Amino acid sequence: MKKIIVEKLKYRYPMTGKLALDNLSFTVEQGELIGIIGANGAGKSTLCLALTGLVPHFYRGAYGGKVVIDGLEVIKSEISELALHVGIVFQNPFTQVTGSKLTVYEEIAFGLENMGLDRSEMTARIDEALHLLDISQLKDRDPFQLSGGQMQRMAIASVIAMKPGILVLDEPTSQLDPQGSDEVFKAVRRLAKEGMTVIIAEHKIEKIAAYADRVLVLYNGRLIDFDTPHKIFSRTDLLSYGVPAPVYTQICQALGIQHPRSGTYPVTLEEAYLAMVNQHGDSLC
Amino acid sequence: MKTVKSMSLYVPGNSIIHRLEPITKLIYVMVAGVLPFILPANPTAVLCLAVTLAMLTISKTLTKVIPLTGFTLLVLLSILFIQGLFHEHNQTFLFRFGPFVFFKEGLSYAARISLRVINLLLGISLLSLTTKPSDLIDSLVRRGLSPKIGYVLSSVLQIIPQMAASVNAITDAQRARGLETEGPLIVRAKAFLPLIGPVIMSSLIQARERAMALEVRGFNANRRKTFLRAANQSSRQTTIRILLILILFAAIVWRIFA
Amino acid sequence: MDKRNIWSFRFTTASLVLIPVAIGINYLGKLFANILKLPLWLDSIGTILASLLAGPIVGAVSGAVNNIIFGLTADPISFVYAISSVAIGLVAGILAAKGWFDSFGKMLMAGLVIGVSVAIVSTPLNIIFWGGQTGNLWGDALFALLMAQGMPMWLASFLNEITVDLPDKLVTVFVSTIIFRRLPHQLLHMYRHDDKIETL
Numbered sequence: 001m002k003k004i005i006v007e008k009l010k011y012r013y014p015m016t017g018k019l020a021l022d023n024l025s026f027t028v029e030q031g032e033l034i035g036i037i038g039a040n041g042a043g044k045s046t047l048c049l050a051l052t053g054l055v056p057h058f059y060r061g062a063y064g065g066k067v068v069i070d071g072l073e074v075i076k077s078e079i080s081e082l083a084l085h086v087g088i089v090f091q092n093p094f095t096q097v098t099g100s101k102l103t104v105y106e107e108i109a110f111g112l113e114n115m116g117l118d119r120s121e122m123t124a125r126i127d128e129a130l131h132l133l134d135i136s137q138l139k140d141r142d143p144f145q146l147s148g149g150q151m152q153r154m155a156i157a158s159v160i161a162m163k164p165g166i167l168v169l170d171e172p173t174s175q176l177d178p179q180g181s182d183e184v185f186k187a188v189r190r191l192a193k194e195g196m197t198v199i200i201a202e203h204k205i206e207k208i209a210a211y212a213d214r215v216l217v218l219y220n221g222r223l224i225d226f227d228t229p230h231k232i233f234s235r236t237d238l239l240s241y242g243v244p245a246p247v248y249t250q251i252c253q254a255l256g257i258q259h260p261r262s263g264t265y266p267v268t269l270e271e272a273y274l275a276m277v278n279q280h281g282d283s284l285c
Numbered sequence: 286m287k288t289v290k291s292m293s294l295y296v297p298g299n300s301i302i303h304r305l306e307p308i309t310k311l312i313y314v315m316v317a318g319v320l321p322f323i324l325p326a327n328p329t330a331v332l333c334l335a336v337t338l339a340m341l342t343i344s345k346t347l348t349k350v351i352p353l354t355g356f357t358l359l360v361l362l363s364i365l366f367i368q369g370l371f372h373e374h375n376q377t378f379l380f381r382f383g384p385f386v387f388f389k390e391g392l393s394y395a396a397r398i399s400l401r402v403i404n405l406l407l408g409i410s411l412l413s414l415t416t417k418p419s420d421l422i423d424s425l426v427r428r429g430l431s432p433k434i435g436y437v438l439s440s441v442l443q444i445i446p447q448m449a450a451s452v453n454a455i456t457d458a459q460r461a462r463g464l465e466t467e468g469p470l471i472v473r474a475k476a477f478l479p480l481i482g483p484v485i486m487s488s489l490i491q492a493r494e495r496a497m498a499l500e501v502r503g504f505n506a507n508r509r510k511t512f513l514r515a516a517n518q519s520s521r522q523t524t525i526r527i528l529l530i531l532i533l534f535a536a537i538v539w540r541i542f543a
Numbered sequence: 544m545d546k547r548n549i550w551s552f553r554f555t556t557a558s559l560v561l562i563p564v565a566i567g568i569n570y571l572g573k574l575f576a577n578i579l580k581l582p583l584w585l586d587s588i589g590t591i592l593a594s595l596l597a598g599p600i601v602g603a604v605s606g607a608v609n610n611i612i613f614g615l616t617a618d619p620i621s622f623v624y625a626i627s628s629v630a631i632g633l634v635a636g637i638l639a640a641k642g643w644f645d646s647f648g649k650m651l652m653a654g655l656v657i658g659v660s661v662a663i664v665s666t667p668l669n670i671i672f673w674g675g676q677t678g679n680l681w682g683d684a685l686f687a688l689l690m691a692q693g694m695p696m697w698l699a700s701f702l703n704e705i706t707v708d709l710p711d712k713l714v715t716v717f718v719s720t721i722i723f724r725r726l727p728h729q730l731l732h733m734y735r736h737d738d739k740i741e742t743l
Contacts, residue, residue, distance in 0.1 A: 010743045014732045019743075054497050056740045058557075060732065064743025075740075080506035088501050095494035098502070099563070100439035102419060109513040111502035114432075116509050123513075144447065158502060292616045357620060360678045367683070368674050371690035398674045405672075409619035418616055433559055437604075440563040441612045448567040452574050466579055473579040478718060480575045481568075481588070485722055488564050489730055496560040496733075504556050 003166060003197045004028040004051065008065035011046060011055055020046040022221040023065070028199070030165070033192045035212035035229070036201040039242025042218040044201035048170040050074070051199060053082040070165060083111070086166040087159030091174050093151035096158075097143045104146070105130075105139040108158045115162065129157040132194070133187050149180025153187055160191065167191060169200040173207075185211065209233060209246040209267035217241060230264035248272040292442050294353070294413040302344035302411070307421040308428060309522045309529075314408040316529045321401045323536045330400035337407045346414040353410050354403070361399040368395040418442055424516070432510050436499075448488070455484055557733045558597040565589035565605040566612065572715075583711045590628060591635045591657075591719040595644060596726075597734040599636025606632040623668055630664040631657060635716075644720055654716035658709035665708070666701045675700030682707040 004027060011021040021043050028034055036044050049055040053074045056063040067074040070085040090096055101107040108129055112122045130136040133153040138146065143154060152172055160167060169188065173181030185207055192198045192211070202208050208215060208229065215232040217224040219241040225232055232238070233245040234253075244250070245267075252258065252265045257275050259266070266272040297303075302310075317337060321330035341347040369379075372391030379389045412421075419439055426435035459480055460466055466476045499505075568589030576585040590609065594602025606628030614622030634657050638644065643653040669675050675696045676683045682703040689699035732738060 015728045060738045062741035079500045080503045095491045096498040099443045114503035364674045444563045444567045492564045496557045
C-alpha cells in the first residue's frame, strides 16, 4: 500500500527567491524505513515539514504539486488532522517540550488531551509509548530535567502516542551525544519493526546505511536518486552532491571489494567484513 | 541540565485551606478585595482582613506573608507621612513631631488606603501561598478558560525560571569576551544590548520550533479537549462560592440603594 | 510595515507561543538592568516586541499575563498594574501599525506616547491604592514636594509617575526597536496569519 505519494512537489519559503523543493516525485510503501540525505540546505528539513503539512500551512509561502499522506491531500487538510496520520520529531529536543506539563507522563498526554481521548484510552497509549521508547522509569520526572537522549525519546513517545502510521524525524540526533543518539536510533529501529513507516533525515551516513530500506538523495531542492542503500552508496558521483558514502563503503571501493553479482559495494561494517572474508578467506561463495 | 527553582510562592501543606478548590479561593480573594471599595471602607477592610488572617493562621502560612509585605509596608509608611503632612483637605491639627505637623484628614485617608491595600495584598498572598499555580490554571481551564490561554499561563511558569537560570551564564560568557559590565553608567548602559540581544534572538527562534511541535500535537485541533487527571469536586465548595458571590451582590445592592 | 487590519486576528499557535517568550524577555530585561545597576526597570521589552511582531492584541495579552503571573508567584502588587501593562502592549501595537517604529525620530515619539499613556493609566491606580505614590524614591520625593506646594493630588501623582515612566519607556522602545530590526525575516512572517499560500 502506498503510504506517501509525492507528485511534482515545489515549494518556496516566503520572502525568498529560490525554490527550497523543486519538482520532487516519489512514493513510499507502508512499513518502509526511508533515509533522506543531502548537504546542508539541500531541502531535507523542508521535505520533512512538507510531509506533515507544516509546509505550507505553518510557513505559508508558495506551493505546487501535491503530497498525499494516507489518502489525505496535505494542502487540503489541517495540520491537526494530518497529525493523526503522520508525526514529526525535530532536531532540538528542548524546544519540543510543551513547557506546560510537570511530568513526562503528562507531557506525553498533551497531544492525547487535545485529541479528546477518554482517560482509559489515554493511559493505555501513554504506557505503550513509554514502553516502546524504554522510558517507563522516567514517567514521573520533570521533562526539563532529562538528558538530551531521554528528552528526544520523550518527544518521540509524545508523537507516537497519537498513533500516526508514519513517523518523520528531522536530524533527531544532531544535538545529542553518542550515547543519546544510539538510544534514539535503537528506539527508531524498534518502531520500524512494529510496522511503522519511518522517514529520517540524517547526517550520520553510517546509521542510514545500516537502518534504511531505501535512501533519498536531495541536492539543491531536487531529487537526485531514490534507491536501496547499496545502489545509492555505490554511486561514484555521490560526493559531488555533498554526501560522502559510509566509511566502510569507501574502504571497499578503494580495495575493489564488491558483491560479485550486483556489483554494489558493502555499506555496513558487517557486510564489509563478510565481503572481505569471502574474497580473501578460505570459503568463497 | 541545571536544576531550576520553580516559580511559585506555594508552601506545601495539607490544611483545610490548602484543600479548598483553587477557584473557591480565587473568588474569595476577589470578593474580599473588592468589598472595602463598596461598603464603608474601614470596618469592612478590618473584617475581611481578620478572616484572611484567620485562614493564613489555619494554613500555617502566616509567617511567610512577612517577606511579601515588606516593601508595601514601607510605602504605606511613607503614605502616612506624606498624606498626614500634605493631604489637600488637611484642616484638623492632630500632633506635632519635630518640625512636622500632622493632620487628622490626611492620616485617616492614609489609614483607609493602607487597610484596603493590606487587605488585598494578604488576600492574594493567601491564594498564592496555599495553591500550586499549576492547580489554579488547571481548575480554571476545567471551568471554561480557553485551554490555549491555560497553556500560555503554565508555559510562563516553566519558561521564566529557565530564562532566569541562563542570565548568569550569559553575563559570564560576555564578560569573558571582554564586555564591560561595571564602571560609569554609560559603560554599563552600553552592555545592556549585547547581554540581552542574543538571548532574545535565540528564544524567538526556539518559539518557532515549539509552535510547530505544538501544532503537530493537535494544539489547534477543534475537538473538545479531555483531561488526563480527574478533577476533585465537592458540592460543599459550590455552596461556599455561591455564598461569596451573593455577599458581593448584596453589597452592591446596598451601595446603590443606601 | 505593510497595511493590514491590525484588529483582525486570531490566536494562532505562533502568537500564543510568543506570549510566554515575551514575558520571559520582560523578566530578562529586569534582571540585566539589575545586574548592570541601571536606574530603569526595562521590564517591558518583551511586551513591546510582541506588539511589533504580532500586533496590539497579542502585546496587550502579553502585558496582562505578565502581571497576573508575577502577581500570583512573586509580588502580589503586580496584579494591580496589569492594566498599565495592557496599555503598553496596545499603544505600541497601534503605533507600530501606523508606522511609528519605521524611523528613529518617529520611534522617540512612540516612546514618548507610550510613556505618557502608561502614566495616564497608572495614575488613577496609584491614587486608589497608594494615595498617589509610586513607591519609587525619586518620584515620591517629587510628589511630596508638589503636595507640600498645594498642587492637586492627581497632577502631583501624574508628574510622579511620568518622571519614572518616561525615561524607562523611551529606552525600552529604543532597545526593542533595535532588536526588532535585527530579527531574521523568517521570524517575522509567521505571525502574519493573513498571508495567503501562493500556487506554483
